[in-house]
Amino acid sequence: MRLFRFQPFFAIILRHGAKLTIFCFPKELKPHQRHVRNRRWIIALTGGLLLLSGCNSLPDSGPTESRINSSQRNPKKNAVGYSIIPITPQLISSLQSEAPPLFSSLDSADPHPMRTSTNDTIGPGDVIQVAVYEVGTALFGSSSSAMSAASSSSGNGLLGAAQPSPIPLLGVDGNGNVQVPFVGQINVAGMTASQAAQAIQSRLKQKSAAPQVMVRIATDIANSVMVYGGVRRPSRIPLTPNREHILDVIALAGGQEHASQTQNQVQNQMDEDYMVRLTRNGRVTEVPLKVVEDDPSQNIVMQPGDRVQLTYEPRTFTSFGASEHVNQIQFPTPILTMTDAISLIGGPSDARADPNAVYLFRFEHTDVLQRMGISVDTSAPTAPVVYQIDMMNPSNYFLAQKFIMRDRDLIYVANAASNKFYKFFSLISTVIAPGIAAAWIVR
Structure with missing residues (x-):
């Protein structure tokens, strides 16, 4: 900052880099007026020099390019090891070819791919109902003499109307064993209901005449799945030999919860905002509900x-920097592109932004x-990256229309390098404006 005197004006020239700003004021003043004016300009110049030295400490909304x-x-400064990658057609193609984790990968990782569950076997925790039908002397009957009398009245030595035995419900213990009266302990784990009936019947033949045994799984624990989270009726869903799919059990649990109506407004919940998390054999895979609905293989x-587990996770992105x-x-549509996201934040600010440097973290x-040839830690599933696009290049608007936003993305619009320069002069104007006004008043 320099002060020059020449007739008939005083001139103040402020320089910042290659830019100059000149303030000119009339010199025709009386001595006492000049004294007041000089004191004011000394104060203004001193303040301006202090402000210029502290230009880098001026407040800002973020870093420049x-x-x-x-x-x-x-x-x-780059402790997380992020890389800056410009958005190009090759990048768009690489991102579009990305294969997200799918439920079908759980089937391919099954150690016994040829083994298919029929969902009708007995296992630990199940409760079975055993019914024994007998003729002649009933081992499980309430009265043997009554059974004999009924047998004699039939005329052919057979029971006219056989009734099932009153055997209580039997629980299967942790080892897969069940305790049957007059039979003892039988291991029924892995057996179907008919196989368990045959095993019990073979034991009863030694103690009862022509017994007939029927077994039914009253409470099916072994052949069931747990469905919980954002469903209407979280519960244990028994599987059947029909072999239910993942969408079937979600529907049996009441389907996804719907938003409650508040003040005549219903929250916009899309299938893309619901995640289905499947845990199988110690592995966990999470896929959007919409993917499962659109892709039968999933x-x-x-x-x-x-x-x-069905969870409602509304997808959002965040904006920082010199945007409006x-x-x-929150994502307003099932698919959100980068151009949609930039328009939602009002685009780069004309007064502060550098459109050449729009970043996506x-x-x-x-x-x-x-x-892409970037060195990353392969032991981690993800790595930080910064995608950059130059919005001053018209062709990049087409690329931004193909760049698909993801949940938790962050858009940053860099500040223009001249921001602090303009802020500095704004402060200078604030300081010297009273002096200028006083000089004109004195004049």
Whole structure:
């Protein structure tokens, strides 16, 4: 900042880089007026110098493009190891070819691929009902003499109307054993109801005349799945020999919860916002409900012991920097592109933004980054990455229309490098404006 005197004006020239700003004021003042004016300008110049020295400490909404790039190359500042990747047609193709984790991978990882569950076997925790029909002297009858009398009245030595024995419900213990009266302990784990009936009947032939045994699974625990979370009726769903699929058990649990109506407004809940988490044999896979509905191969057959959790996770993205709105926004449509997201935040601010530097921060899958040739830690499922797009290039608007947003993405619009320069002059104007006004008044 320099002060020049020349007739008939005083001039103040402010310089910041290659830019100059000149303030000119009339010199024709009386001595006492000049004294007041000089004192005011000394104060203004001193304040301006102090402000210029502290220009870098002026408040700002975020880093500039150069600051982001330099921080990425500085290992001390880039502690998470993020990379900056420009959005190109090759990048769009690579992201579109990404294969998310699917439920079909659980079937391929089954150690016994040829084994299929028929969902009709008895297991620990089940409760079975055993009915024994006898003729002649009934082992399980309430009165042997009454049974004999009924047999004599039939004329042919057979019981006219056989009644099932009053055997109480039998529980299967943790070892798969069941205790049957007059028979003893029988291991029925892995047997079907008919196989268990044959095993009990073979034991009874030694003690009863021509017994007939029927077994029914009254409470099926072994052949069931747990369905919980965002369903109307969380419960244990018994599987049948019909072999229910994952959408079947969700429907049997009442289906997904619907938003309650509040003040005549219903919250927008889409199938894309529901996640289906399946736990099988110690492995957990999570897939959007919409994917299961659209892809029949992901509507896999349930196996005993599966656990299905339906969760409502509204997809959101966050915006920061020199945009018109700094906010967290929920996806309004099933598929949201980058152009949609930028329009939702009002686009780059004309007064503050650098349209050349629009960034998208994301934790990307490591296999995708490896295909791009980026060195990442393969032991981690995701790695941080920053995608950059130049919105001053018209062709990039077509790329942004194909770039699909994901849940938890962060859009940052970089600040223009001239922001602090303009802020500095705004502060200078605030300081010297009273002096200028006083000089004109004195004049």
